[in-house]
Amino acid sequence: MIAVDWGTTAFRAVLLDAAGAPRDRVEGPWGILTVPEGGFPAALRERIGPWLAAGQRRVWMCGMVGSRQGWIEAPYLPVPASVAQLARAAMGVPFDGAEIRLVPGMMVPGQRPDVMRGEETKVAGLLGTLPAAATLCLPGTHSKWVRIADGRILHFESHMTGEVFGALRGHTILARTMPAAPHDPDAFARGVRRAREPGGLLHHVFGARALGLTGQLPDASAASYLSGLLIGHEIAAALADAAPPVHLAGGATLVPLYAAALVALDVPHVVHDVDAATEGLRAMAQSWT
Amino acid sequence: MIAVDWGTTAFRAVLLDAAGAPRDRVEGPWGILTVPEGGFPAALRERIGPWLAAGQRRVWMCGMVGSRQGWIEAPYLPVPASVAQLARAAMGVPFDGAEIRLVPGMMVPGQRPDVMRGEETKVAGLLGTLPAAATLCLPGTHSKWVRIADGRILHFESHMTGEVFGALRGHTILARTMPAAPHDPDAFARGVRRAREPGGLLHHVFGARALGLTGQLPDASAASYLSGLLIGHEIAAALADAAPPVHLAGGATLVPLYAAALVALDVPHVVHDVDAATEGLRAMAQSWT
Numbered sequence: 261m262i263a264v265d266w267g268t269t270a271f272r273a274v275l276l277d278a279a280g281a282p283r284d285r286v287e288g289p290w291g292i293l294t295v296p297e298g299g300f301p302a303a304l305r306e307r308i309g310p311w312l313a314a315g316q317r318r319v320w321m322c323g324m325v326g327s328r329q330g331w332i333e334a335p336y337l338p339v340p341a342s343v344a345q346l347a348r349a350a351m352g353v354p355f356d357g358a359e360i361r362l363v364p365g366m367m368v369p370g371q372r373p374d375v376m377r378g379e380e381t382k383v384a385g386l387l388g389t390l391p392a393a394a395t396l397c398l399p400g401t402h403s404k405w406v407r408i409a410d411g412r413i414l415h416f417e418s419h420m421t422g423e424v425f426g427a428l429r430g431h432t433i434l435a436r437t438m439p440a441a442p443h444d445p446d447a448f449a450r451g452v453r454r455a456r457e458p459g460g461l462l463h464h465v466f467g468a469r470a471l472g473l474t475g476q477l478p479d480a481s482a483a484s485y486l487s488g489l490l491i492g493h494e495i496a497a498a499l500a501d502a503a504p505p506v507h508l509a510g511g512a513t514l515v516p517l518y519a520a521a522l523v524a525l526d527v528p529h530v531v532h533d534v535d536a537a538t539e540g541l542r543a544m545a546q547s548w549t
Numbered sequence: 550m551i552a553v554d555w556g557t558t559a560f561r562a563v564l565l566d567a568a569g570a571p572r573d574r575v576e577g578p579w580g581i582l583t584v585p586e587g588g589f590p591a592a593l594r595e596r597i598g599p600w601l602a603a604g605q606r607r608v609w610m611c612g613m614v615g616s617r618q619g620w621i622e623a624p625y626l627p628v629p630a631s632v633a634q635l636a637r638a639a640m641g642v643p644f645d646g647a648e649i650r651l652v653p654g655m656m657v658p659g660q661r662p663d664v665m666r667g668e669e670t671k672v673a674g675l676l677g678t679l680p681a682a683a684t685l686c687l688p689g690t691h692s693k694w695v696r697i698a699d700g701r702i703l704h705f706e707s708h709m710t711g712e713v714f715g716a717l718r719g720h721t722i723l724a725r726t727m728p729a730a731p732h733d734p735d736a737f738a739r740g741v742r743r744a745r746e747p748g749g750l751l752h753h754v755f756g757a758r759a760l761g762l763t764g765q766l767p768d769a770s771a772a773s774y775l776s777g778l779l780i781g782h783e784i785a786a787a788l789a790d791a792a793p794p795v796h797l798a799g800g801a802t803l804v805p806l807y808a809a810a811l812v813a814l815d816v817p818h819v820v821h822d823v824d825a826a827t828e829g830l831r832a833m834a835q836s837w838t
Contacts, residue, residue, distance in 0.1 A: 367759075367763070368759075369763075371765070372743075372746075372748075372756065373756070373759040373760060373762070373763040373765065374755070374756070374759050375758075375759050375762055375763075402755055417748065417752055418752065418755040418756075418759070419749070419751040419752045419755060420721065420751050420752075420754045420755040421751050423721045423722065424717065424721070424751060424754065426720070426721075427716040427717055427719075427720040427721050428713065428716055430716075430720065431715070431716040431719065431720045432709065432712045432713070432715075432716050433712065454661075457661075458786070458789055458790060459661075459706065459786055459790070460708070460750075460782060460783065460785070460786025460787070460789075461749075461750045461751070461782070461786075462708040462709050462710050462713060462750070462779065462782060462783050462786065463706055463707065463708045463709075463783075463786060463787075465709045465713065466663070466691055466707040466708060466709040467661065467662070467663070467707075469664075470656075470657075470662040470663050470664050470707070471662060473662070473664055474656070474658075474662040474664075476660070476662065490751065493749060493750070493751060494749065494751050494752075496749070497747070497748055497749025497750075497751065497752060498749070498752075500747055500749075501747060501748075
């Protein structure tokens with residue numbers, strides 16, 4: 261089979277053999293934003309044409325390719341749901357040359373809604389290595405905290421941490437005193453610990469400036485401090501509603517930061533280093549057959 | 550005397566008679582950012598030259614004109630401090646044609662520092678109408694919450710609420726679905742009440758998007774909701790450390806919003822509609838003589 265994780269800014273496909281082992285891969289900055297309207301079939305053929313020509317017929321896809329801005333909109337599946345339910349909810353996509361299944365995103369229904377698209381597949385890929393009940397954190401532009409029980413996704417919560425960091429760093433008075441600089445682990449941990457104190461995020465963020473003005477935080481360390489402050493607030497809020505240890509999975513940049521923040525907060529954690537999206541698509545394809 | 554409130558983006562001067570009553574005023578978008586280096590004496594003469602020519606000699610100034618980017622840097626005075634102490638700490642500024650006194654900003658010293666510049670004078674101007682012990686809120690780009698006791702400024706706390714709103718509204722995914730639209734008081738109050746619930750600000754902010762995606766928040770109401778969310782978080786955090794009623798003073802745009810937020814939270818408040826900066830400068834000049 262072919263497992264495709266097609267997001268807003270990146271495309272990633274893995275060719276798996278019958279035993280589920282990776283045989284080949286293709287990836288690049290060919291996110292859905294680069295695809296012209298109606299251009300998805302051609303874009304997919306351009307990337308994985310040789311595999312299709314070699315006789316591969318089963319393609320599973322996840323990510324923003326299933327959003328309103330993508331190929332076809334695959335409606336959100338509400339929590340709670342199992343991997344088998346996610347697989348059954350996958351949409352067939354008309355395509356000449358293969359049988360494509362598109363995994364839906366998931367939603368928390370009700371008056372306090374939440375949504376994810378792409379992360380549900382990563383969670384599905386991690387379920388096999390998680391304990392029966394677990395708290396999972398997928399750091400990102402919009403981090404996801406997911407509660408797992410008995411092989412099902414029970415609930416999840418998004419935090420706009422990465423995007424808020426970018427907006428504050430680039431578009432507030434803080435921008436003036438935050439040069440590009442190497443990560444400062446001590447300033448980061450200081451920010452994380454500050455998040456645990458009273459005062460609230462909006463006050464703490466102003467504090468980054470006051471620390472600079474009073475000579476207690478060098479400009480070169482200010483971005484690390486702000487990053488720690490925001491990640492610390494995210495973790496504190498998420499753990500009010502979920503039990504440690506925190507199972508971490510995701511990119512090579514953010515996972516170490518979140519791990520360091522959890523250490524600074526004395527919260528036990530486990531890092532999972534797997535290709536979760538591919539494994540999730542494989543698990544769904546297997547459940548389907 | 551002449552009372553001058555010279556901020557980052559605005560200039561405002563009031564001519565007061567011997568009894569402290571306003572006789573004339575000059576104001577405009579001539580903030581310190583519009584003044585070239587070394588140009589402050591000329592800029593001041595351009596604005597209030599006629600009053601000086603008519604024999605006025607006493608000028609009191611407050612605001613960012615006393616910052617590193619202003620005319621002369623007037624070092625921050627630490628809390629706690631009285632109006633008389635603020636007045637005594639005012640710096641003499643060399644100027645041909647008048648005796649200028651520049652009010653310093655104030656700071657909270659220590660490892661959790663805070664700073665304000667300009668607002669200390671507004672607080673001084675409000676002290677006469679506040680009870681002996683009071684919680685004062687000056688909404689703004691960087692809102693200030695000030696604790697007053699026995700005629701002194703005991704402590705204060707800044708919240709970057711206004712600026713965070715601008716950054717989120719303009720530079721995150723929320724921007725795509727927040728058209729310019731009239732204020733929606735119901736959506737605003739909904740945001741305020743959401744702030745009281747668990748989850749944290751970073752999660753609640755993502756919720757604004759999820760509410761839109763699930764059809765529960767019209768795009769035209771999204772900015773009002775976000776504004777309520779942020780102001781609600783500010784108020785909740787500030788009141789963890791200060792007692793109501795909240796005394797509100799400031800601009801005609803933000804004070805009604807904060808008043809509405811306090812109503813939505815069932816927190817008693819009092820609105821003060823006075824020219825606090827001018828009154829503060831007058832009180833300091835009087836304490837000086």
